[in-house]
Amino acid sequence: MPSDLFDHERLKVDQEALRFVAWVAPIVDELPPKVAARDQLERASTGVVFNLAEGNGKRSPLDRCRYFDIARGSGVESAACLDVLVARKKLSSEIANEGKAMLLPIVSMTAGLIAHFEQRRVEEKQAAYDVAALGAEKE
Numbered sequence: 001m002p003s004d005l006f007d008h009e010r011l012k013v014d015q016e017a018l019r020f021v022a023w024v025a026p027i028v029d030e031l032p033p034k035v036a037a038r039d040q041l042e043r044a045s046t047g048v049v050f051n052l053a054e055g056n057g058k059r060s061p062l063d064r065c066r067y068f069d070i071a072r073g074s075g076v077e078s079a080a081c082l083d084v085l086v087a088r089k090k091l092s093s094e095i096a097n098e099g100k101a102m103l104l105p106i107v108s109m110t111a112g113l114i115a116h117f118e119q120r121r122v123e124e125k126q127a128a129y130d131v132a133a134l135g136a137e138k139e
Contacts, residue, residue, distance in 0.1 A: 008053040013109035017048040017071075020078070020102045027091065027099075035090060041081035047074035048106060061117040068117070072110040079103045 008014050024045050031038040048071045055067025079100045085091035 006053070006057075008056040011052060011056060011113075013106055013113065014049065014052050014056075016102070016106050016109070017045075017052060017075075020099070020106060021045050021049060023102060024078070024099060027085075027095070031085070031090060035085075035088070037081045037084045037088070037090070041078060041085070044074045044077040044081055047071070048078065048110075052110070055113075064117045065114050068110055068114045072107055072114065075103050075107040075110060079107075 024041060028038055028042050028045075051067045051071035051074060055064045055071060058064045058067060082091065082096040082099050086093050086096045
């Protein structure tokens with residue numbers, strides 16, 4: 001792997017998300033502009049890639065998790081868009097299932113990233129809260 005890559009480009013999930021974006025592009029392009037799921041699918045599918053990149057660029061584990069969670073949600077939303085297109089008879093269930101088969105590992109890998117960085121949160125032990133001691137300090 002080349003050394004001059006951005007951090008997000010080293011993630012397997014990023015590569016898989018880009019593969020899905022390329023796969024879904026002709027489907028989106030063939031849908032009539034008035035189909036609401038068309039724009040939603042375009043935004044959700046690219047949102048996975050954008051949020052993975054932005055999240056992986058954050059230093060704080062909490063910030064990373066927030067963006068990774070949005071990316072995961074965009075993956076699930078992409079699957080729902082495919083379901084809506086099937087329900088509206090704009091897409092065959094076979095093609096939708098092919099796309100959802102691509103999305104499932106993307107969502108799973110993103111959930112794995114969230115779990116990994118959630119465990120790395122910096123936390124302090126809660127100090128004992130003693131109202132009497134606090135009042136004594138004022139005297």
